[in-house]
Amino acid sequence: MSDICSPIALSGYTAGHRIIIQGVRQMDNDLVEQIVNEVLKKMTALEESKAPVPQGKRALVLFSGGTIGLKEVLGQLQAIAASNYRLQVVLTPAAEAIIGPDLLKSKLGDIEIITEANRKSPGDLSKNADKVIIPLLTMNTAAKLAHGIADNLVGTLALYALMRGKPVFAVCDACDPYDSARDKINMNLGNAAFKQMLKSNLDRLAEFGITLVKSGDLSAAVLGVGIKQSGQAQAAVAPAVQDADVFTLRVLSAGDVSVCKRKAIKIGPNTVVTAMAKDLARERGIEILR
Numbered sequence: 001m002s003d004i005c006s007p008i009a010l011s012g013y014t015a016g017h018r019i020i021i022q023g024v025r026q027m028d029n030d031l032v033e034q035i036v037n038e039v040l041k042k043m044t045a046l047e048e049s050k051a052p053v054p055q056g057k058r059a060l061v062l063f064s065g066g067t068i069g070l071k072e073v074l075g076q077l078q079a080i081a082a083s084n085y086r087l088q089v090v091l092t093p094a095a096e097a098i099i100g101p102d103l104l105k106s107k108l109g110d111i112e113i114i115t116e117a118n119r120k121s122p123g124d125l126s127k128n129a130d131k132v133i134i135p136l137l138t139m140n141t142a143a144k145l146a147h148g149i150a151d152n153l154v155g156t157l158a159l160y161a162l163m164r165g166k167p168v169f170a171v172c173d174a175c176d177p178y179d180s181a182r183d184k185i186n187m188n189l190g191n192a193a194f195k196q197m198l199k200s201n202l203d204r205l206a207e208f209g210i211t212l213v214k215s216g217d218l219s220a221a222v223l224g225v226g227i228k229q230s231g232q233a234q235a236a237v238a239p240a241v242q243d244a245d246v247f248t249l250r251v252l253s254a255g256d257v258s259v260c261k262r263k264a265i266k267i268g269p270n271t272v273v274t275a276m277a278k279d280l281a282r283e284r285g286i287e288i289l290r
Contacts, residue, residue: 056084059222060129060161062154063104065094066136066174068181069215073135073171074107076218080133081108083223088125090114092154095136119153126160131222134158134170135215139198142175146204162208169222172202172212172276179275202276206254212276213253220250220272244289247271252288254280264289 059080081087089104089111101113114120126132134141134154141155150156161168173179177195182188190198206212213221244264247256252267254276264287267273273288281288 056086057130058128059085059087060125060132060157061087061089062132062134062157063089063095063099063136064092064134064138064141064152064154065098066138067098068136068179069171069173070099070136072215073218074104076215077108077133077135079219080222081111083219085130085222087111088114088129090125090154090157092116092152095154114153116153122153122156122160126157126164126166129161129166132158132161132166132168133218133222134168134210135218137170137172137175137212139175139201142170142172142198142201142205145208145210146201162210168210169218170205170210170212171215171218173215175202176276178279199279202254203258203280206258206276206280209255209259211253211255213251213274217251217253217272217274221253224249244287252277257281257284257286260284260286263287266290 061077077087087108089108091099091101091113093116096115101115104113105111114125141158143149144151144155145158148159150159158168173181175198176182177188177190177198179188202212211221244266245260245262246266248268249256250270250272252265252271252273254274257265257277257280260281263285265281266289269290271290278288280286
C-alpha cells in the first residue's frame with residue numbers, strides 16, 4: 001500500500017484515482033488509530049484490575065456446629081459484611097457436616113472458608129483479625145473455652161484471640177439454658193444444678209471478656225453502634241445514682257456487666273440489654289438504669 005500511495009505512483013493516475021487512493025490511505029490510518037486505542041483501553045483495564053482493592057476490616061467467624069438461631073445469625077453476618085468487614089469463616093468438622101460451606105456461601109457470598117482439611121496458621125489468623133465472632137456458641141464449645149481447652153481449630157483460635165486481646169463476640173442462644181427456643185424442643189427440662197453449671201460456663205466466658213449476645217443483637221454489638229447522650233441527659237442523672245457506669249453502646253452484654261465496678265449502669269433509652277446481662281446484674285446486685 002505504501003508504494004501505491006507514494007507521489008510517484010500517484011502521478012500515473014487520474015485525479016479521481018488519486019482521491020480514492022488517498023482515501024484508502026486515510027482509512028488505514030484511522031483503522032490503526034482505532035486498534036491502538038482499543039489496545040490501550042484493554043491494557044489500562046488490566047492494570048486497574050491488578051491494583052489492590054481495599055479490604056476493610058477483617059472478622060474471623062468461628063462456627064462450631066450449633067443450629068439454634070442460625071437463620072437470624074446469617075442475616076446478622078450479612079449486615080456485618082455490608083459494613084466493610086471481610087469475613088473469614090472457620091468450620092469445625094461438626095459445623096462442616098451440619099451447616100456446610102454451600103449454605104454459608106449462598107447467604108454470605110464469596111467468602112473464604114477454612115476447615116481442618118485446609119487449615120491455616122492459628123497464630124496468623126488470630127493476629128490478622130480485627131474482631132472474632134462465634135455466631136453459634138454450643139454448650140460443648142462454651143464448656144471447653146470456660147476451662148481453657150482447645151482441641152480443635154475453632155477453640156484454638158478463640159483462645160488465641162483472648163490472649164491477643166482481640167474483641168470476641170459470641171451468640172449464646174444455643175448454649176443458654178434459659179433460651180426460649182429450648183422450650184419448643186423440650187430441651188429445658190434439666191434440674192437447677194445442671195442449668196447452673198451451663199450458666200456458670202457462660203459467666204466465666206463473660207469474665208474472660210467475651211461479649212455474649214443473642215442472635216438478633218450480633219451486628220449491633222460487633223459494629224459498636226453507639227447512642228450519643230447529650231450533656232443535659234448526663235446531667236439529669238439523679239445524685240442517688242451518680243455512682244454508675246455510663247454505657248453508650250447499642251447492646252449491653254454480660255461481658256459489659258462483668259467489668260462494672262460500680263453499683264449501677266446507666267444506659268441509653270434505646271439500649272438493648274441481653275438476658276445474660278440482666279441475670280448477671282441481678283446476681284451481682286448491679287442496677288441497670290435508663
